[in-house]
Amino acid sequence: MAEVGSPTRDDIFTDNERWGDLNDWNRTAVALHERGGIHRIERDGFQPFWAVIDHRAVLDIEKQPELFTNGPEPVLNTIESREARGMDIKTLIHMDAPDHGKYRRLTNDWFKPAAIRRLDARLTELSQQAVATLESAGGELDFAVDIALPYPLQVILKILGLPEGDYERMMMLTQQLFGGEDPDLQREELTPEVVAEVLMDFYGYFTGLTAERREQPTDDLATLIANGRIDDAPMPDLETLxxxxxxxxxxxxxxxxxxxxxMRALIENPEQLDKLRADPSLVNNAVEEMIRWTAPVRHFMRTATADTEVCGQRIAAGDWLYLSYKAANLDPKVFEDPLRFDIERPNADRNVSFGYGVHFCLGAQLARNELRNLFSHVIPRIETIELAAEPTTMKTTFVGGHKTLPIRYTLTPTDGER
Ligand code: HEM
Structure with a gap:
């Protein structure tokens, strides 16, 4: 049997099975904090690395993008999958200066708060649809599958300007690339060839989209990307993809x-749900606490370019560092009683779930707006809510969260029903 929450278990970073029990993962991370802010991880199949869990150290590393680069390998993969990878994809996350700034500038303004406000009407529509789904399901549904999964995907389709008919295809792309390690989400065993196949499929799809948007530009993000110029030349194909x-x-x-x-955190902490229901103005802080609590992007990697020190530990040029956003959000030096979910936590917004510095999440404001909009519509309608079965979580070491969240609920009547 696995040692539960044991500080000696530092395989929480490499073993995807450990992500199947998030409460245990969290307890283990808090226990690891007692042993220091940085840990050497040597595991079969992985290039050795340093797991950085100290909140301040994560920020310090992110503030020095020249000393700690995203290249050559910004995500934790096994040596085998790195070696066998057929096709390399180059995204903002894979880039460092000077390319990163040039590519980021292309879409940066599109994601500024004032700009994404134009999506508000669509977000409200999607939140109303979520409430309608709750109404029509008649008291039981899977909140992860029926509400949380489709909502942001519809937003992506809207910002890229893609038809709703492409929904299934987009769903497959995200699930294959992110949920790939989880056996339930795989079409077949995840080999590097399968990943390459998924990418090739999308290459064909997006090449068509680029041609269309070059011919007939619109005001969507796909048009901006398709017509993007870097150093006064069209963006190369791989970077466009x-x-x-x-x-x-x-x-x-x-x-x-x-x-x-x-939502699960609110269900498991009913007094927090009551507070939010009683005072809807708490929604912004509640969303910050949800983002701290969930940290859906578990990590990104950095590579040291020179000898240096992190948390008093000597780091050599070439060393690989794992920035644990999830564990940094549980740093007891910053977040008092970190395992308590508290929608009134005064510094919930100091979470590092969106990273920091030059790579700070481009979509952070959009994500916050989506969460605020959804919970502002759903919470006032919830009269009672409980888990209908044990939820399951994705067993992935990179991006993940709930696979299922079966709920049983009653709704407050609408004005017309009273
Ligand atoms: C709760 C939701 C989200 C979380 C937790 C999240 C988290 C992150 C993190 C941790 C990074 C890396 C930051 C760093 O290295 O310092 C990142 C980068 C990025 N995110 Fe998000 N993200 C979320 C939603 C979104 C959304 C809605 C979009 C856009 C539609 C988006 C687009 C991006 C992009 C393009 C980057 C790369 C930025 C760069 O390298 O310059 N994210 N995100």
Whole structure:
């Protein structure tokens, strides 16, 4: 039997099975904090790395993108999968200066708060649809599958300007790329060839989209990407593909995981749900706490370019560092009683779930708006709510959250029903 919450278990970073029990993962991370802010991880099949869990150290590393680069390998993969990878994709996350700034500038303004406000009407429509789904399901549904999964994907389709008919295809892309390690989400065993196949499929799809948007530009994000110029030349094909893929994938499973994980936290902490119901103005802080609590992007990697120190530990040039956003959000030095879900936590917004610095999440404001909009519509309608069965979580080491969240509920009557 696995040692539960034991500080000696530092396989929480490499073993995807450990993500199947999030409460145990969280307890283990808090126990690890007692042993220090940085841990050497050596595991069969993985290039050795340093797991950084200290909140301040994560921020310090992110503030120095020249000393700690995203390249050559920004995500934890096994040596085998790295070696066998057929096709390399180049997204913002894979880039460092000077390319990163050039590519980021292309879409940066599109995601500024004032700009994404134009999506508000669509968000409200989707939140109303979520309430309608709750009404028509008659008291039992799977909040992760029926509400949290479709919502952000519809937002992505809207910002890229894709038809709703492409929904299934986009769903497959995000699930294959992010949920790939989880056997339940795989079409077949996840080999590097399968990943390459998924990417090739999308390459064909997005190449068609690029041609269309070059011919007939509209005001959507796909048009901006298709016609993007870098150093006064059209963006190369692989980078154009990378741009579509990161927008399509980064904004989906991440946000839906925060939605489902946030709802579960409210169900398991009914006094917090009562507070939110009694005072809807708490929704903004509640969403920050949900984002701290869920940290759907579990990590990104950095590579040291020179000898340095992190948390007093000597780091050599070339060393690989794992930034654990999830464990940093549980740092007891910053978040008092970190295992308590508290929608009134005064510093919930100091969570590092969106990263920091030059790579800070491009979609952070959009994700927050989605969560605020959804919970503002759903919570006032919930009269009673409980788990209808044990929820399950994705066993993935990169991006993840709830696979299922079966709920049983009653709704307050609408004005017309009273
Ligand atoms: C709760 C939801 C989300 C979480 C937790 C999240 C988390 C993150 C994190 C941790 C990073 C890396 C930051 C760093 O290295 O410092 C990131 C980058 C990024 N995110 Fe998000 N994200 C979310 C939603 C979104 C959405 C809705 C979009 C867009 C539609 C998006 C687009 C991106 C992009 C394009 C990047 C790359 C930025 C760069 O490298 O310059 N994300 N996100």
């Amino acid at each position: 990378g741009y579509y893929v990161i927008i399509a994938t980064a904004g989906h499973d991440t946000t839906s995981s925060a939605m489902a994980g946030g």
